[in-house]
Amino acid sequence: MHLDGITKRFGSLTANDSITLGLVPGRIHCLLGENGAGKSTLMNILFGLLRADEGTISVGGNVLHLENPKQAMAAGIGMVHQHFMLIPVFTVAENMVLGREPGRFGKLDLNGARKLVRQLSDRYRLDVDPDALVEDLPVGIQQRVEILKALANDARYLIFDEPTAxxxxxxxxxxxxxxxxxxDEGRAICFITHKLREVVAVADDITVIRRGKVVGEATPDASEGDLAELMVGRAVNLTVDKAPPTLGKERLVLTDFTVANAAGTIVVDHLNLTVSGGEIVCIAGVQGNGQTELAEALLGTMAVIHGTAILDGVDVTHMPPKKTIEAGLGFVPEDRQRDGFVGDFSIAENLVLNRTTSFSSVGNLDLGRIRSNADERIEEFDIRTSSQSQPVRSLSGGNQQKVVLARELSRPLSLLVANQPTRGVDVGAIEFLHNRIVKERDRDTAVLIVSTELEEVESLADRIAVMYRGRIVGVVEPDTPRDVLGLMMAGVPFEEAARSVEKSRTEHADV
Ligand SMILES: Nc1ncnc2c1ncn2[C@@H]1O[C@H](COP(=O)(O)OP(=O)(O)OP(=O)(O)O)[C@@H](O)[C@H]1O
Ligand SMILES: [Mg+2]
Incomplete structure (x- = not known):
């Protein structure tokens, strides 16, 4: 398949500038580029969701005219989207038949879909229950449903737009x-990711785009540093330089903090933790061990059924979000699309979303200050946009994330709680955001980071709290070896984990 001279403009912005690219059966082609480079746009064109202004897509010399995803699917193209396209209240099987032709009897062929889910699940070892409601599934499984949907058409060309984020x-x-x-079955894969480790692991071909243009190609033996430089056009420091913390007073004190979910199940279990001003505590753990619920309960969107949360001496245990934010909490949610912003609102509006009172005078919004604030934040956080009045929905994924961080990090905070703060953000922007979080720490803010990325935890943390089944297994130093952390993340206490790692090391040394 050849994409030849693809150009796409949005108003004055050229999102794709004469991009030429080949996808070869039996090869994984990684598409790399900074946030807003134009990767998703290009893939959306290939999948018939957007129309190119110029250029052609052809297979074996035949030009394809893709007006919509249906035609793309008919041409053997499948796509796993950066932002899931599943309907949450439908089952897996129901989602499979959506957007496809009705069955023979004019009805949606649900039984057929069920069978197909089972067949494909078996073949690719993607364990998915066809009758599960999508909203009940963890994101990892929802992702599999997206993959099954793409495979249902036996797609020869598969697009994975940041599936691993x-x-x-x-x-x-x-x-x-x-x-x-x-x-290996001979399909052509186009894979987009910001995690360079993954690129090095699976790529057969690598193309780098920047500001809509192809700026280079690389071979899979390229180092992560080389790839980072190609992507952002300068050397990137992949580790964080930070001074040892200067501890201030205890700011967040959690005592027997216990949270239940909507079904009444205890998800944070008598948790005790203190975070002082001037330090970064990272919560490490396998996803689903109560980290997100802990963060949300601090914000005030989940029920605390026992224990207390004290912030700067004030009891915030049962405060609603509006109040905790007023009390000095900065909050970065795990799912930016659901909880981070209002997609139809402009960047400028989203940047003041939870503090309109500080942008008002005598009861009216001060539009001039909202505009100048937006200009400053866009500049500081390098949010790639053509205008501050662009709706956040139409920003690239990584730039949406930057809007959330820019808003939360631009007012005085006592406590910053950030859940997966750099999700979907490119390496250059991660470098900036990590430094920005350290700067927040150095202003005597208490910082609590939840991250499933061990690299992120190791580079940011002053202390690591490992969480397992709603409890803190232990609080350890940031240089704790990964295998020890790994065991702790499975519930093994620090001393035992350290001993067992030590033991297996000496055993290996003996052989
Ligand atoms: N519907 C739209 N209207 C206006 N601008 C748009 C629209 N869709 C995308 N853009 C702009 O096109 C540019 C490219 O966006 P795209 O989503 O392709 O980036 P990306 O490379 O996928 O970035 P990321 O890594 O952050 O996902 C961005 O500047 C974005 O704001
Ligand atoms: Mg994208």
Missing amino acids: VLTPQEIDELMVVMRTLR
Whole structure:
């Protein structure tokens, strides 16, 4: 398949500037580029969701005219989207038949869909229950449903747009296996990711785009540093330089903090933790061990059924979000699309979303200050946009994330709670955001980070609190070896974990 001279403009912005690219059966082609470079736009054109202004897509010399995804699917193209396209209240099987032709009897062929889910699940070892409601499934499984949807048409060309951003390390490994299987079956894969480790692991071909243009190609033996430089056009420091913390007073004190979910199940279990001003505590753990619920309960969107949260001496245990934010909490939610912004509102509006009172005078919004604030934040956080009045929905994924961080990090905070703060953000922007979070720490803010990325935890943390089944297994130093952390993340206390790692090291040394 050849994409030849693809150009796409949005108003004055050229999102794709004469991009030429080949996708070859039996190869994984990684598409790299900074946030807003134009990757998703190009893939949306290939999948018939957007029309190119110029250029052609052809297979075996035949030009394809793709007006919509249906035609793309008919041409053997499948896509796993950066932002899931599933309907949450439908089952897996129901989602499979959506957008496809009705069955023979004019009805949606649900039984057929069920069977297909089972067949494909078996073949690619993607364990998915066809009758489960999508909203009840963890993101990793929802991702599999997206993959099954793409495979249902036996797509020869598969597009994966940042599939790993929301996956756990274990799920990422599983996805890599699936991608390799699909490649070895002779499918052509286009894979977008910001995690350079993954690129080095699976790529056969690498193309880098920047500001809409192809700026280079690389071979899979390229180092992560080389790839980073190609992507952002300068050397990137992949580790964080930070001074040892200067501890201030205890700011957040959690005592027996206990949270239940909507079903009444205890998800944070008598948790005790203190975060002082001037330090970064990272919560490490396998996703689903109560980290997100802990963060949300601090914000005030989940029920605390026992214990207390004290922030700067004030009891915030049962405060609603509006109040906790007023009390000095900065909050970065795990799912930016659902909880981070209002998509139809402009960047400028979203940047003041939870503090309109500080942008008002005598009861009226001060539009001049909202505009100048937006200009400053866009500049500081390098939000790639053509205008501050652009709706956040139409920003690239990584730039949406930057809007959330820019808003939360631009007012005086006592406590910053950030859940997966750099999800979907490119390496250059991660460098900036990590430094910005350290700067926040150095202003005597208490910082609590939840991250499933061990690299992120190791580079940011002054202390690591490992969470397992709603409890803190232990609080350890940031240089704790990964295998020890790994055991702790499975519930093994620090001393025992350290001993067992030590033991297996000496045993290996003996052989
Ligand atoms: N519907 C739209 N209207 C206006 N601008 C748009 C629209 N869709 C995309 N853009 C702009 O096109 C540019 C490219 O966006 P795109 O989503 O392709 O980036 P990306 O490379 O996928 O970035 P990321 O890594 O952050 O996902 C961005 O500047 C974005 O704001
Ligand atoms: Mg994208």
